[in-house]
Amino acid sequence: MKLTDSHGRTINYLRLSVTDRCNMRCCYCMPAEGVMLKEHDAILSYEELLLIAETAIGIGVEKVRITGGEPLVRAGIVPFLERLSAIPGLRHLALTTNGLKLAEMAEDLYRAGLQRLNVSLDSLNPATFADITRGGDLAKVLAGLDAAEAAGFPPPKLNVVIMAGINDGEIIDFAEMTRRRGNSIRFIEYMPVVKEEGWQRYSVAGDDIISRIAARYPLEPLDKGPYAGPSRDFRIPGAAGSIGIITAISGHFCSDCNRIRVTATGQAKGCLFSDQRSDLLPSLRPPSRHKLEAELRKIISGKPERHGITGDTYQHQNFTMAQIGG
Ligand code: SAM
Numbered sequence: 001m002k003l004t005d006s007h008g009r010t011i012n013y014l015r016l017s018v019t020d021r022c023n024m025r026c027c028y029c030m031p032a033e034g035v036m037l038k039e040h041d042a043i044l045s046y047e048e049l050l051l052i053a054e055t056a057i058g059i060g061v062e063k064v065r066i067t068g069g070e071p072l073v074r075a076g077i078v079p080f081l082e083r084l085s086a087i088p089g090l091r092h093l094a095l096t097t098n099g100l101k102l103a104e105m106a107e108d109l110y111r112a113g114l115q116r117l118n119v120s121l122d123s124l125n126p127a128t129f130a131d132i133t134r135g136g137d138l139a140k141v142l143a144g145l146d147a148a149e150a151a152g153f154p155p156p157k158l159n160v161v162i163m164a165g166i167n168d169g170e171i172i173d174f175a176e177m178t179r180r181r182g183n184s185i186r187f188i189e190y191m192p193v194v195k196e197e198g199w200q201r202y203s204v205a206g207d208d209i210i211s212r213i214a215a216r217y218p219l220e221p222l223d224k225g226p227y228a229g230p231s232r233d234f235r236i237p238g239a240a241g242s243i244g245i246i247t248a249i250s251g252h253f254c255s256d257c258n259r260i261r262v263t264a265t266g267q268a269k270g271c272l273f274s275d276q277r278s279d280l281l282p283s284l285r286p287p288s289r290h291k292l293e294a295e296l297r298k299i300i301s302g303k304p305e306r307h308g309i310t311g312d313t314y315q316h317q318n319f320t321m322a323q324i325g326g
């Protein structure tokens with residue numbers, strides 16, 4: 001059963017945030033002091049998250065990505081994934097992590113039925129990595145990548161937020177990982193989520209990223225898979241991994257959007273940068289699958305045609321990526 005929004009886009013992908021907590025403080029995602037964390041009771045229980053996933057899958061969602069905050073810091077994540085992966089109709093189960101705890105958890109995650117991992121990794125230089133993440137240990141993340149493959153996962157896809165003057169000198173190094181290690185790389189344009197004046201100075205357009213790689217290597221465009229969403233993908237001929245760009249800022253983005261998001265506090269959103277949201281709590285406490293389905297359908301049919309993040313009238317949203325899950 002195909003689920004479409006009012007602009008004709010197929011919606012088959014749910015991003016489900018399981019926590020607003022994180023063991024890193026990436027500069028583009030949250031302020032140095034962290035974010036105001038929600039009370040424990042405000043965070044959805046695993047039962048509630050499972051009901052949301054089941055309901056979304058029941059109306060046509062086929063792919064679920066678990067995100068956060070950092071999903072691997074929430075206690076009980078492995079048994080939760082085990083139950084989630086057993087939901088009939090779920091075709092793809094993925095998780096996005098900063099990789100810090102991956103080395104110790106990869107085997108359990110694989111056994112729980114998780115199929116794919118995305119790891120956020122913005123620099124291959126330990127000092128730059130520590131700067132961007134405000135103290136993160138690159139060696140742990142690299143050990144996590146190895147452990148994931150040893151456990152049986154395909155090489156994790158790497159999310160790289162490119163920022164001018166900070167890590168744009170590493171674009172080629174990352175591109176080379178698609179040949180050397182077989183990881184796919186997704187370059188993400190830096191989005192002005194943390195309220196910072198002059199954020200544009202960090203912007204590097206996705207087309208610019210691709211031009212820089214194309215100046216060194218031939219690149220072939222790739223066809224999109226059914227769950228690919230807004231990335232445009234290329235490959236260095238012969239490389240096992242692909243190179244994608246997510247051009248949230250420079251465009252070519254919204255027309256392929258295939259997703260909805262639910263935060264760890266039960267706010268459903270059709271668009272990362274829109275104020276439109278729907279509170280799922282009244283449908284969860286007490287639980288009503290019928291009401292939940294109606295809310296999810298409402299958020300899908302109300303999905304805006306495009307975001308206004310680059311427009312003059314755009315107001316910074318009162319959230320961080322850690323609260324909404326990227
Ligand atoms: N903690 C996990 C991680 O870092 O992979 C999952 C949550 S994180 C919010 C999800 C993704 O959002 C990460 O890949 C991160 O790089 C991306 N992200 C966060 N803030 C961003 C920003 N301002 N611009 C672009 N991407 C951002």
Ligand code: SF4
Binds near residue numbers: 068070322
């Ligand atoms: Fe944490 Fe991920 Fe945000 Fe970095 S991007 S602060 S790892 S939630």
